[in-house]
Amino acid sequence: MTNTFGAGAATTVRRNKFSFPLAAAIFAIVSGVSISAPEMTLAQSYVFSNVSIEGNRRIPAGTILTYAGIAQGESVSAAELNEAYQNIVNSGLFETVELTPRGGTLVIVVTEFPTINRISFEGNRRIKDDALTEIVQSTSRQVFSPTRAEADAALISEAYSQQGRLAARVTPRIIRRSDNRVDLIFEVFEGGNTEVERISFVGNTAYSDRRLRQVLQSKQAGLLRAFFRSDTFVADRIEFDKQVLQDFYQSRGFVDFRVTGVNAELARERDGYTVTFNVQEGQQFKFGEITTVSEYEGVEASVYQDVAKLKSGSIYSPSDIESAIARMERQANREGRDFLRIEPRITRNDRTLTLDVEFVLSRGPRVFVERIDIAGNTTTLDRVIRQQFKVAEGDPFNPREIRESAERIRALGYFSTAEVNAREGTRPDQVIVDVDVEEAPTGSLSFGGTYSTTDGFGLAISFRENNFLGRGQSVGVTFSGATDDRTYAVSFTEPHLLGRDVALNFGLSYSETESSYSDYSSLNGSFTTGLTFPLTEKSRLNVNYKLAANDLTLDSGATVGSLLTAEAAEDLRYASSIGYKYSYDTRISGLNPNAGLLLEFAQDFGGVGGDVEFIRSTGRAVAQTKVWNEEITLRATLKGGAISMLGDSNSQVTDRYLIGSSIMRGFTPDGIGPRQYSAGNYDDALGGTMYAVAQFDAEFPLGLPEELGITGGVFYDIGSAWGLDQSAGDVLYEDASVRQVVGVSIFWTTPIGPLRFNWSKALEKEEFDKEQTFDLSIRTEF
Template structure:
């Protein structure tokens, strides 16, 4: 980083201009003319004469000089007066000249700044740079401030990774005691992190630890596409992230003893080394609870710990136990109770014994909550994450939990929550300092199928709509055969409570999507979602659906010209088309249990979802539709490999005299990879000797799918952001109420039995400059002759 301070020459290179600049340089050097004899004696001045001042009042100058009329003044006092005047920052030069009984103070005021300009900047715009400097138009010019501004600009570029940025401030003198200030900027290249290494890590590989850091390593591909920059302020955060990573995996004694950041010779890169002392991994030992508060019985709190002995130690699990105990104490009406986890270790067995002690805390109240740094997000969005309001008893645990909830919103790149003393000894002020980050995302996707061809989709999402914390999502997808459009709006805190309100609208159409019929499906579904427990939530909804099947080719249509072209559809679909557009209405619910909400074990995640919709409270359809999903994820082999498993299924049963149509039944879409949309399941395919029909998929009343997947490194340098995966899917769609297919006069039986399909595939994951990208290469290994395969698909996501 280079900072050079100099005075600029006028742009017109004339002798007069050069002379003006030289004169300004001379005046910029402070000087004082004090006669030599004065230094040897004291004086008393009957009057003080001030010369050269224009903007500064004489009284102000006299107050800085501190010389009273008629008082005896020593040589040292004159020097002190000079120093005070010069140090005021108001004058370019100061002269103090005794002339008999008169003291003459001559000053030359600093000029006024006419304009402040920035030249050469491209990465940081003028408005951003203007906010970093204190030199402003129509204010008094100060060389010291100018030098500080140059340093501030260099620091601003350093935060973007441009440590080689060069700032040259220049001053151009104008008439009327005015100057123009120009900052000439050479932004330089981004200082990349060329290599990140670790020492002392035995339990986790360098690759795994690099994934933890906020600072990323740049490589050859990233030089061509995107650059990962070195930001000095991020180093301390990286250290803390490493410590948190080890703590959550049972290493309470871990230390990051040092971080070495060495700059390359060309000043465009850094080599970083993190020195780690891991310590031993511990497990939970004995878990006990004691109470030092008379109103509380320890036995009532023992079951709230929910920590099993022998489980790997996790501070998060202790935090949740403390939170549960303190919440119960508050519900019992006992304030100022604190739960202290007292930890003792047994190095011999490498276990930690935890005693939860209920103790009486200090009587401290929350005076107020101050929020700073949010320019888009409303204060109310942040404030509602606190269960504490002004005047409530101060609970450090609740403040910490509120801080975690604020960070979990995803609206802020930084969210610091702290406390400071209030106006009284029993008052505290809670301060929230946030730094906002982009919350919108623009996602593009592409897919390819042997028969469907290429498909494109795009979605626009904003998770902090208008700064209100609301979610708005718009999705549009299209292929040559179908279109899928939807709008979602979510209010996460309806009526100021933990009540999520959602409005979902969709409109989907298809034209001969692996079929010879068209569909139109639209619907509206408002819903409310609320918590049942820490990991469990329930959504209640009411749905309005309108579905229509059209353009089904009957046997009569196909033979209208007297020729059987074999283009006719199944009798099943012909009969279903005759029912016309149908409305479905009714309530539904979804129960979700997700351990990822707690994060107690960061290596494992478990999700269960169960949904039911009851149609028949209005509309043309009476049916009960049920779906369920079970998902598990586990990181193994020092967390370098991720294993996932998903089991999904569903059933729909008609009620009353309702006849289900293909628009009510399940299709094979996205259930088993390796197959096209409507690519497997019951199909009216082969008929009598008159020929084959269109072979349209009919869907089924039931579906089941098992998906197994692994994600792992490929051995490439991790800075490329490329890793691989393998997957195996199996499942089926089956079951029809009516299996009489074929054509009129020549019926045949449709096979709607349970026939398993399966496919294997290889995935490539790439964290590219465009966003996360996934390529799937698939092959169906168990299929029916009439199934439609898909061998490749691609998805891309990017954020703005």
């Protein structure tokens, strides 16, 4: 291409090469040395009448001239010529650029960057191709840019760093193809996990390193490090841990606590970090005087004082303040005072280490929720998210309620991120609540093994979807089978029936049991449905219906007593019942981080159709606390049950309570309770129509390295099972004779779950009870 501009002498400017005059001038500027000849040459100007552009195939010549910025007929110095060269190079469109003045013609020779034919990744296993494709900025059919490719390599390396693989290296390479195309390949060396070898603390006196490490999300590398990812070093996780420590201490009254610094030292081999948290605990404060004053005409402060339920002398916690405000706001709603503002004013008393709290009741500004905007939910329906708000469009705006709604949305587990913010609406007295979420996988398919000291090894397969069709519903399918047992179950739960805080559930199950400790087998099928709804802040009520079918069959050649023989002779029978379950759980509010109380009571009333009439009652009470700077966990459990058969109905062994290791440790599942016994002929566990058991546990560290995940415990159980609605002369232990057991436990956190090993010794038992001195089970949490 040729353009007519003017004439001038010949000089060539190439990428990575300078003409002598230009190079000499730059040298003079940098070194401060005066070179006369180059300066005279540099002062020379050019006027071009023609411009010849060569080598361009995709980029129009006019675009190149625009980047050059050389005006027609104007004088152009060597420095301006070099600037034109730099402008073309910096466009990022050309691999090489040369500018050569030839008399009155400026010759621009370019080599265009190739286009990207395809992008591929090699060597990556931990992060799949699809995920890496979303990370990089380069795309197919785009002009290849070395700078962008290097930036993409850095982004991939950062993604691996977030997974704790700081030694990962990424090298971009190209393979040239025809028609000026290239394949862009990112060669990935993933490297190993950069683990957290040690976590320690400096400045802590109230709580030990062991206790604080339990709080953190980051964990020390242990023997089973191949199965865990929480022991890899991730900088963002360390930042989260700092906030967790802050919340931990402040909830226990250390209001001045702060993390003064975190030192993370990388080993020479780059395979492990030593992380040290420098903390300043300060003093522990308690609640001082609790008062309430009203600046709102017509509002009685004493009523709200009673509702707060804060006690002077208890350990100060911000969550207690929030809970008190929430209770006051509910009282205001009951009184119809929508814009009551509750402001806690805290006075610090350093001499007594107390914090006086004064709740000020005033009339707040009249601000309403204009609308709630939801974005980012590609699968989850809007109504599932809106159900987490207790406010709707047009309701008074309550910042605390919006914060709690945000926490409920995050607690659903449907989203990897969920941000809730309020901004000014179309009018000053209105706000718009923006909800931005990012979907996360909500389904799971798991395969696992089971082990029982009585039934041996088994297989467990389960599928669960917690956000079915984006409706917030839960669907589960489970199969488990051991040597002699098989169970099939299907469940469905709608957590917000008709948009209300009422959960609807359905369940179907079928099981076949050939017990290793008895001479009979049973087939059981059941259908259950029910509704669960809150009664108060800490209590819930479930009402349910259950239809069950049961068939009892004696094993071939088995010799049993008269009672089991009579029960096995009965036909398949159906039990139809309605019932309820009441639960009170202080862990819902979480006011005391070191203690919790759970109370449950349930009753089922049989006879709504079916073949039998009965009343079954069960109860459970569990209390737990932590002592000795939260190093030792103490737990007490009281549970019991009773079944009363009505009319002409009689219970079967599958209806009664067989007390064993799952209810009272130290005995086999048929270990205690009424039994029909004849020496050398039969020894049949019958189960009791009533039982009561009290259990006391203590769990404590053993001084072993924490990365082993092993702690110890001791326990004491006392209880009994008794009662029959039919009896015989050879039946033993129908009365409530007491059994007592002591034992030690080892708790071990493993990839297959938290295991519990129990070794026990019966202090008091009956002659034909069946003791079990060792038991292995999956640990259950309170």
